[in-house]
Amino acid sequence: MKYEAIIGLEVHVELATKTKMYCSCTTEFGGDTNNHCCPVCLGLPGSLPVLNKEAVNYAIKAGLALNCTINKETYMARKNYFYPDCPKNYQITQDETPLCTDGYIEVAGEDGEKKIRIHRIHIEEDTGKGFHRVDGSYYDFNRAGVPLIEIVSSPDMRTPQEAKEYLEKLKAILQYVGVSDCKMEEGSLRCDANVSIRPEGSEEFGVKVEIKNMNSFRAVEKAIEYEIKRQIKAVENGEDIVQETRRWDESRLETVSMRSKEHAHDYRYFPDADIISLSVDDEWINRVKESLPELPEQKKTRYVKELGLPEYDAMILTMSKSLAAFFEACVAEGGNPKEVSNWMMGELLRTLNDKMLEIDDVKFRPADLVKLIELINKGTISGTIAKKVFKEMFETGNNPEKIVEEKGMVQVSDEGAIIEIINKVLDENPQSVIDFKNGKTKAMAL
Amino acid sequence: MHRKTIHEIRDLLRKKEVTAVEVTENSLKRINEIDDKLGAFVSIEADKALEAAREVDKKLQAGETLPDLAGIPMALKDNMCMKGTISTCSSRMMEGFLSPYDATVVERLKANGAVIVGKANMDEFAMGSSTETSAFKLTKNPYDLERVPGGSSGGSAASVAAGEVYYSLGSDTGGSIRQPASLCGLVGFKPTYGRVSRYGLVAFASSLDQIGPFTKDVEDCAIVMNTLAGHDPMDSTSAKVEVPDYTKFLTKDIRGMRIGMPKEYFGEGVPEDMRKCMMEAIDVLKSLGAEIKEISLPLSEYALAVYYILASSEASSNLARFDGIRYGYRAKEFTDAIDIYVKSRTEGFGDEVKRRIMLGTYALSAGYYDAYYKKALRVRTRIINEYKEAFKEVDVIVSPTSPSVAFKFGEKTANPLEMYLSDIYTVPVNIAGVPGVSVPAGFIKGLPAGLQFIGNYFEEGTLLKVAHAFEQATDHHKVRPTI
Numbered sequence A: 001m002k003y004e005a006i007i008g009l010e011v012h013v014e015l016a017t018k019t020k021m022y023c024s025c026t027t028e029f030g031g032d033t034n035n036h037c038c039p040v041c042l043g044l045p046g047s048l049p050v051l052n053k054e055a056v057n058y059a060i061k062a063g064l065a066l067n068c069t070i071n072k073e074t075y076m077a078r079k080n081y082f083y084p085d086c087p088k089n090y091q092i093t094q095d096e097t098p099l100c101t102d103g104y105i106e107v108a109g110e111d112g113e114k115k116i117r118i119h120r121i122h123i124e125e126d127t128g129k130g131f132h133r134v135d136g137s138y139y140d141f142n143r144a145g146v147p148l149i150e151i152v153s154s155p156d157m158r159t160p161q162e163a164k165e166y167l168e169k170l171k172a173i174l175q176y177v178g179v180s181d182c183k184m185e186e187g188s189l190r191c192d193a194n195v196s197i198r199p200e201g202s203e204e205f206g207v208k209v210e211i212k213n214m215n216s217f218r219a220v221e222k223a224i225e226y227e228i229k230r231q232i233k234a235v236e237n238g239e240d241i242v243q244e245t246r247r248w249d250e251s252r253l254e255t256v257s258m259r260s261k262e263h264a265h266d267y268r269y270f271p272d273a274d275i276i277s278l279s280v281d282d283e284w285i286n287r288v289k290e291s292l293p294e295l296p297e298q299k300k301t302r303y304v305k306e307l308g309l310p311e312y313d314a315m316i317l318t319m320s321k322s323l324a325a326f327f328e329a330c331v332a333e334g335g336n337p338k339e340v341s342n343w344m345m346g347e348l349l350r351t352l353n354d355k356m357l358e359i360d361d362v363k364f365r366p367a368d369l370v371k372l373i374e375l376i377n378k379g380t381i382s383g384t385i386a387k388k389v390f391k392e393m394f395e396t397g398n399n400p401e402k403i404v405e406e407k408g409m410v411q412v413s414d415e416g417a418i419i420e421i422i423n424k425v426l427d428e429n430p431q432s433v434i435d436f437k438n439g440k441t442k443a444m445a446l
Numbered sequence B: 001m002h003r004k005t006i007h008e009i010r011d012l013l014r015k016k017e018v019t020a021v022e023v024t025e026n027s028l029k030r031i032n033e034i035d036d037k038l039g040a041f042v043s044i045e046a047d048k049a050l051e052a053a054r055e056v057d058k059k060l061q062a063g064e065t066l067p068d069l070a071g072i073p074m075a076l077k078d079n080m081c082m083k084g085t086i087s088t089c090s091s092r093m094m095e096g097f098l099s100p101y102d103a104t105v106v107e108r109l110k111a112n113g114a115v116i117v118g119k120a121n122m123d124e125f126a127m128g129s130s131t132e133t134s135a136f137k138l139t140k141n142p143y144d145l146e147r148v149p150g151g152s153s154g155g156s157a158a159s160v161a162a163g164e165v166y167y168s169l170g171s172d173t174g175g176s177i178r179q180p181a182s183l184c185g186l187v188g189f190k191p192t193y194g195r196v197s198r199y200g201l202v203a204f205a206s207s208l209d210q211i212g213p214f215t216k217d218v219e220d221c222a223i224v225m226n227t228l229a230g231h232d233p234m235d236s237t238s239a240k241v242e243v244p245d246y247t248k249f250l251t252k253d254i255r256g257m258r259i260g261m262p263k264e265y266f267g268e269g270v271p272e273d274m275r276k277c278m279m280e281a282i283d284v285l286k287s288l289g290a291e292i293k294e295i296s297l298p299l300s301e302y303a304l305a306v307y308y309i310l311a312s313s314e315a316s317s318n319l320a321r322f323d324g325i326r327y328g329y330r331a332k333e334f335t336d337a338i339d340i341y342v343k344s345r346t347e348g349f350g351d352e353v354k355r356r357i358m359l360g361t362y363a364l365s366a367g368y369y370d371a372y373y374k375k376a377l378r379v380r381t382r383i384i385n386e387y388k389e390a391f392k393e394v395d396v397i398v399s400p401t402s403p404s405v406a407f408k409f410g411e412k413t414a415n416p417l418e419m420y421l422s423d424i425y426t427v428p429v430n431i432a433g434v435p436g437v438s439v440p441a442g443f444i445k446g447l448p449a450g451l452q453f454i455g456n457y458f459e460e461g462t463l464l465k466v467a468h469a470f471e472q473a474t475d476h477h478k479v480r481p482t483i
Ligand SMILES: [Zn+2]
Pocket: A020, A023, A024, A025, A036, A037, A038, A039, A040, A041, A042, A145
């Protein structure tokens, strides 16, 4: 029998606000242990949370960028559970009234463009971090209370590749609108996956398994891939799929059972009376709407229509905000869009890929790339030499003219100038001339 | 001197007939003399109090005009945080909790030169109506040391009634200021929910808690409210409603004021001697020219049930932070984190607190949430509407504060339900979120009884006006216990 996988993703994203969700402590990464804390984020007796308006702004921004409806009347709720990294032993989040609902992201998909629906986005707070040492457990609450949004997709993805594409697109959009830096390594983007399988053609959903602890987009793809195979194998062996939470083990490349549904928490959600309910009016929403920058889809269309780029190039260049920004800076410096695109899509992205680097790591300036293209167009250097110059630019960050000059990589087309150079070279290397005349070919290497 | 009011001491200070240090020393001396048998305080901050008094004297000497409360000794209920002092909520669970910050009310008091002499005993985490659930000690009623002072702010009430301090702050979640004020012959004020900041008040039930004063008369109450009331950016539930000068309302003129008498509050549950006392009080109001109207608040009978579901639900979550990990009591022996939680909370909390945590946890649990918590919320909305409707007809509502005068220790501890009934007339006020005040209305067998006035949202002024007019027409507030 052929099986179809049903995949949904729950993504937590740290908002890039300056202060925490319910107090005025800094959200800066790092800092001495328990130094970015106050009575509120430490949950001390008597302290009260006050909702950070900027965080709400950011969440609305994310919601609009992800085509969501912004819900005008919402309230914060308490999620009750005992855990040492949670200072109040409840997390202030949203339950029945998420701030944003019913959005979508478009991904390329195997059979053309496909909409992945976003079920809801709600605002909440991060927890602290535990460190376990031989002499005991220690907790750092610097991250406790950092604003988060949780973005819950509908179970619309069918392949691990689609899931990865959804994540990439989501990251790009959130970075575009500037609500988060979305760094999975630093934990500012975290992803859990819900995976189930069903016989192809079936309408019913299978038993769903939640996967946690995936630390890169690649890991998400791999973990889902593994989990689908595991479930299919289990079903084919006549076993039941258990509703449970599994952990991705990066070293063993497999998912491992953490806890089953029987051990699931009853979080006893209820409205948090410490925070007045949140009213977002049209004026507020419109204000945020106007502040939204151009989104990837809009950019892509513009690149195709106004700059004449092929659809594919436009899609690649708008994949990340930084990449698009680099491209646009080149065009602003007078670069021909198609030529700039060719260099970026070719040499630049390939080099970045090879070296596992990001566009932000590039040392030379957009103007330098434009200059390089200019040098080719003027005939100063050939395409082949340009690639060498590019390599040098990439490594040193030096500008192309300087590189060409220092290394004497000029392609000269003026006949008089060539003869002059030849004579100069011959004059400076009399021995070589003699050698050449005597039939030794090595001198040609000059 | 200890029998005097805030405004009397204020005038003496301004006339330089006494110094703040003398007043404070006198307070500390009185505490020293009687608190062993009264049991109003769980901790005394003599050094801090005298330092604050010296500051006030310095300014007085320099000829500065100081705020009304400057230099006047007062007590805080021990669920309010004050920087550098221990707050216990009269619970073992908060053992050694040294607050690193001031509650907003404490900040305001300090800014007004208040002399905070100590922290008053209370029912554990404000759960109770007799102060008997305190983990530390019993507080006695100054009128009869065999009897309770009421609760949960029993220490705050007893300390003022016995003249240890000139006023105190309490917190009122279901009657915890008004009921002990009634039992101790004081004025006890519960402001509109949101009128006074809750920041720094250890939460019992977030949607019901309000801080308010205990004073000997209504003028004092207005003076303290002038300092406490107002918006606080640290408490998003505190209202951005302008604060008038409450002393300006004390005109004694209540002619034509419409006072509602809800028939449900004067029904069968009111004992005959209490009813007689209340009816005499109502005659006084009539004689002052007020118009008494019988009204009906039929949903009030559900208020107590709503209260025990909502307050316990909120408490079960609010008290989750007391887990033995970061502060407070931790069990001596444990095997892991879960074991710390279970043992510390089992050993640290008293029976009444555990009862309410269990009740609240149950009401919020999957499968019960809709039937209990959500239903209670819906009834609450209806009670709120009922009060809103009533205030279209009348300016204030009058009722007994409590069905009974001070009862004996142990009389109601065996049956929690009977204890809960002490708050039957005060609880609906918290559910609706409107302000309420208890004023001395007479004595039954030598024990004080209180009359409760209930006002419309943010109409504290009207409430103080009628309470003041009533008080000034009677002598009950001039009586002091003999302790
Ligand atoms: Zn903080």
